[in-house]
Amino acid sequence: MPGDSDAGLIEAIRGFNRFYTGHLGLLGRGYLEAGMTLTEARVLYEIGARGELAASDLTRDLHLDPAYLSRILKKFGHAGLVGSRIDADDRRSRVISLTAAGTAAFESIEALSRRQLAALLAPIEPAGRSEIAHAFASLRRLLDPSAAAGPVVIRPHRPGDLGWMVQSQAEFYTGTFGWDDRFEALVAEVAGAFLRNFNPAREHCWIAERDGIRIGSVLVADGGGDVAKLRLLYIDGSARGLGLGRMLVEQCIAFARQARYRQLTLWTNDILHAARAIYRQQGFRLVSEERHTMFGPDLTGQTWTLEL
Numbered sequence: 001m002p003g004d005s006d007a008g009l010i011e012a013i014r015g016f017n018r019f020y021t022g023h024l025g026l027l028g029r030g031y032l033e034a035g036m037t038l039t040e041a042r043v044l045y046e047i048g049a050r051g052e053l054a055a056s057d058l059t060r061d062l063h064l065d066p067a068y069l070s071r072i073l074k075k076f077g078h079a080g081l082v083g084s085r086i087d088a089d090d091r092r093s094r095v096i097s098l099t100a101a102g103t104a105a106f107e108s109i110e111a112l113s114r115r116q117l118a119a120l121l122a123p124i125e126p127a128g129r130s131e132i133a134h135a136f137a138s139l140r141r142l143l144d145p146s147a148a149a150g151p152v153v154i155r156p157h158r159p160g161d162l163g164w165m166v167q168s169q170a171e172f173y174t175g176t177f178g179w180d181d182r183f184e185a186l187v188a189e190v191a192g193a194f195l196r197n198f199n200p201a202r203e204h205c206w207i208a209e210r211d212g213i214r215i216g217s218v219l220v221a222d223g224g225g226d227v228a229k230l231r232l233l234y235i236d237g238s239a240r241g242l243g244l245g246r247m248l249v250e251q252c253i254a255f256a257r258q259a260r261y262r263q264l265t266l267w268t269n270d271i272l273h274a275a276r277a278i279y280r281q282q283g284f285r286l287v288s289e290e291r292h293t294m295f296g297p298d299l300t301g302q303t304w305t306l307e308l
Helices: 004-023 038-050 055-062 068-078 102-121 125-142 161-177 181-196 244-258 273-281
Strands: 052-054 083-088 090-098 150-156 203-212 213-222 227-235 263-269 285-292 299-307
Touching: 038 052, 038 090, 052 055, 055 068, 068 125, 083 203, 083 273, 090 102, 150 181, 150 244, 161 181, 161 203, 161 213, 161 227, 181 213, 181 227, 203 244, 213 244, 213 273, 227 244, 227 285, 244 263, 244 273, 263 273, 273 299
Parallel strands: 227 263
Antiparallel strands: 052 090, 083 090, 150 203, 203 213, 213 227, 263 299, 285 299
């Protein structure tokens, strides 16, 4: 039995379930005005998404009673939405697939669902949408750690992203290396200058996301003349080992070349071994070093350049 400390969380989850199912009409007979219950629409979706599958797969994966599923498939068959054939590997089983009419119904429900959710999100600001995506991703990860993560998406920055860059880098570098508040001040200064003077023809910021959660960032700033600066490369701990740092640096190089810069330069510290390895692999050359205590500990700052 759950402890008293979980009682509030349990009631919050139950309350959200009631709100969500009621708000989207998930319990009604005419889900999405498609003439199907939610379960029927889910069965149709699984068949359409997978191409074809055995009824036993649906029973197992959707935790449905076989007799209940049989009635749904019989209804779909009478409506001309599904067809079946004998499974070559198990002649006692039949493989189910959508007919042309079933495919049309599947695509219609998909479009209706997307429009319904788009309307739900329409009045919410981008920052709020990002918060919703983060909440859903966190919930899924916590309740099912084995769930496969979605693909990495690299996109331009939008409101709120530069603030996240300052926060995430300050937390990481102060927590990992013991750097002081002056590092956060420097990152905030770089981010503020980028936003204040942003010239999309000469500058760009990339944000990497997975399941709606920011996991990486980098930007190219105009360094004056024909020199560009690579700034604020960061990869979240959950995304290390994916090659994301290399991908972000490659984006910077491609953009700098397209913008007709002659040189791409960056400043880093010698203890950041993973980043330095990426720069070296991409053809950057170490041109100078200097000792400093800008962030508290003794460090060696390094300037690297890439001729474009």
